[in-house]
Amino acid sequence: MGGRAEHPQLWAFLEALHPGELLTGTVAAIERFGVFVALDDGPAHPVFPGVGFVVYPELSWRRFAAATDVVQVGLRVSGEFLAFDTANLEARLSLRATQPDPFQAFADTTTAGRQLRGRVTLLSPVGVFVEVADGVEGLVREPIGECRVGDELSVVVTGIDRVGRKLTLAPGPQEHLRGRA
DSSP: OOOTTTSHHHHHHHHTOOTTOEEEEEEEEEETTEEEEEESSSOOOSSSSOSEEEOGGGTOSSOOSSGGGTOOTTOEEEEEEEEEETTTTEEEEESGGGSOOHHHHHHHHOOTTOEEEEEEEEEETTEEEEEEETTEEEEEOSOOOSOOTTOEEEEEEEEEETTTTEEEEEEOGGGGGTTOO
16 A cells, blocks of 8 residues: 555554544545545555555444445444555444444443343344343343244343353243244
8 A cells, every 4th residue: 555655644543643632523425345535634545545554343333224224425433443444444433433432331231140132133044133221132042933124023131242242142031932833
């Protein structure tokens, strides 16, 4: 992409940033691999539409189908600076780091054994993912019977891993009968 000698202003800007620093800018482009942000105080990038870059997982704590569900070109955003990507000469940002983590708030008020209702968000080979609170999903590994994305289920919390942000669930008592006639 070019070294310090080729782009001295860009290198100086990026090297002066500190992890955790809040940067603002405008969404310049949305690509299949992430979102470019034209930073307010940053110089122009020699190749990309912005010096800031956000990978999809750093856009939001919540599951989304497309980046446009979270941001649009022209939208003003603030992101936490994560790292200087020296290979691409860009500031890696996190938009979700500027928002409260819904998982931690959920974990503050929930304990193992609690029964909840939730909506199926994903069927996968490892189990069924169920959203039990806004932005909080858990995995049910035990068989549930037939269910589809969008179905409402009764589940029981079996484990909460705050560090790994993982919620394990079991089917609620009535869900073991699902799919049996």
